[in-house]
Amino acid sequence: MSVTISNLQNKKTKLISDAQAILTRGLKSIEDKATYDKILAEATEVQQHIDSLAYLERNLPSSAAPVVETPVVKTPARASRSQRAAAYRELFLKGIGGMSKENRDLITTSTDGEAIIGQDFDKAYTEAQKFYGITATLVHQKKLDVAGRPTKFVDYDDTNSTMTYLPETTSTSGVEADPSISSTIPGTDSLVSLIRYSFQSASDADNFQDFIQRLVFVRAARATEYALTLGKDSGSQTQLPNSPDGGILGQVSAGFTQSSGSLAAGPVYSQLTSLISSVDHTYYVNGAFMVGQSTFNYLISQVDSTGRPLYHFDPSTGLLMVAGKPVYVNGAMTAAYNTASSPVVLFGDFSRYWAYLNGGGLKVRILTQRFADQLEGAALSYIRLGAAELVPGAVKALVTAAS
Numbered sequence: 001m002s003v004t005i006s007n008l009q010n011k012k013t014k015l016i017s018d019a020q021a022i023l024t025r026g027l028k029s030i031e032d033k034a035t036y037d038k039i040l041a042e043a044t045e046v047q048q049h050i051d052s053l054a055y056l057e058r059n060l061p062s063s064a065a066p067v068v069e070t071p072v073v074k075t076p077a078r079a080s081r082s083q084r085a086a087a088y089r090e091l092f093l094k095g096i097g098g099m100s101k102e103n104r105d106l107i108t109t110s111t112d113g114e115a116i117i118g119q120d121f122d123k124a125y126t127e128a129q130k131f132y133g134i135t136a137t138l139v140h141q142k143k144l145d146v147a148g149r150p151t152k153f154v155d156y157d158d159t160n161s162t163m164t165y166l167p168e169t170t171s172t173s174g175v176e177a178d179p180s181i182s183s184t185i186p187g188t189d190s191l192v193s194l195i196r197y198s199f200q201s202a203s204d205a206d207n208f209q210d211f212i213q214r215l216v217f218v219r220a221a222r223a224t225e226y227a228l229t230l231g232k233d234s235g236s237q238t239q240l241p242n243s244p245d246g247g248i249l250g251q252v253s254a255g256f257t258q259s260s261g262s263l264a265a266g267p268v269y270s271q272l273t274s275l276i277s278s279v280d281h282t283y284y285v286n287g288a289f290m291v292g293q294s295t296f297n298y299l300i301s302q303v304d305s306t307g308r309p310l311y312h313f314d315p316s317t318g319l320l321m322v323a324g325k326p327v328y329v330n331g332a333m334t335a336a337y338n339t340a341s342s343p344v345v346l347f348g349d350f351s352r353y354w355a356y357l358n359g360g361g362l363k364v365r366i367l368t369q370r371f372a373d374q375l376e377g378a379a380l381s382y383i384r385l386g387a388a389e390l391v392p393g394a395v396k397a398l399v400t401a402a403s
Helices: 001-025 028-061 080-100 118-133 200-203 208-231 245-252 271-277 295-300
Strands: 140-143 153-157 180-184 187-200 253-256 287-293 320-322 325-329 343-348 354-358 363-367 376-389 395-399
Touching: 001 200, 001 376, 028 245, 080 153, 080 208, 080 376, 118 208, 118 245, 140 153, 140 325, 180 376, 187 200, 200 343, 200 354, 208 245, 208 354, 253 271, 271 343, 271 395, 287 376, 295 320, 295 325
Parallel strands: 140 354, 253 395, 287 325
Antiparallel strands: 153 180, 187 376, 287 343, 320 325, 343 395, 354 376, 363 376
C-alpha cells in the first residue's frame, strides 16, 4: 500500500472521529448540524480518492514505466477570503463592468449577468436566517439543480403502517397497512428587491461581511420566511403560484383548539402539552415550537405562583424551552396570541412537514449610475423559491378560541 493511501486513510479516520465527537455532544444547533454534514461529505470524498488510487495500484503493470519529463505548470493560488471580500466590495462600488479583471474573476456570475453571492458569505446568511428567517433552516431544503432538471421531494408517513402475523401452516398472504408516500416537484417564483446604499458606507465598512449581511441578507431572509409561512411575497402580498395557498399557516391542521371563553387567557401550559400530544411521537423526537413575536412575549411573561419564570432559556442555544422543546420565533406569524380563531403556536417536525426549493441562491445586479448624483449605489437582489407540503400530520397548530 502506497504512502499516499495510508495518509488518506489516516485523514478519513480523523474525520470520522471528529464526526463521532459532534454526535456524542449532540446536534444542538444549526451550526453543529452544518459542521457534521460537512465532515461527512469530506470523509466520503477521501474514501472515493482512496478507492481510485487502490484501483490504479491493482491494475497498473508492476514494471516501472519510463519517466517522461513534463513541464511544471504553476497552479494559481486560491484567493484568500480577504481577497474575495475585497472583490465583492469593488462589485458594490463599481458594478461588474467597472471591476478590475483580477477581482471580476473572483466573482461568480449567472448567465444573466447577476453576481451570485458566494459561499464565503454563507455563515453571514445563516446568521441572518437564524435571527430574521429561521423557518428556512428548519424545513426540508433543496437547491435547484444547476442543469435545470426538476427537483423532487419525497417523504413518507409510516405512523399507520403495520405488520401481520403469518402462520407457517397456512398459505394466506399477510395483510399490512403501507405507509403513505408524498412526492412533489415544486416550481419556483422570483422575488426581487431594490436596495440603496451610500458609496461611503461600502468603502468604509470595516467588515464587508457585516455590511452585506445588513444590506442584503436580512431582507432576503425575511422575504423567504414570509413566503414559506404565508405563501405570499412580503411586499404586495401576492399569492405565489408555486407555493401552497396560504403557506404553512394556510395548510396546517389544528392539533388543539381553545374552548370558547378562553381566548383572553392566552395559550397556557396545559394547552401547549395538548398540542404536543396531538402529534405522533415520530414527529415529536425532532419537534419544535414556532410562534410569532406576540406569543413569544406572552410566554416569557408567564410566572409561577412564586413569581419565577414559568419557561426557561437554554443557556447553550439562547432559545426559550417549553416542555423540553425549543421555541422559534417566526416574524411572519403576526397574529397576536389572543387573536380569535388563529393558529398562534405550531409544533412538530418541520423538516418532515414542509419542502423549500432554493432556486439557486441569492443574486445581485449592481446599478452604479441610477443614484450616482446622490453618491449612492443600488443593488437589485433576486431570489427564486418554491414550496410544497410533505407529510400533513408532521406539524399541527394550537388554534385560538373564537371568543
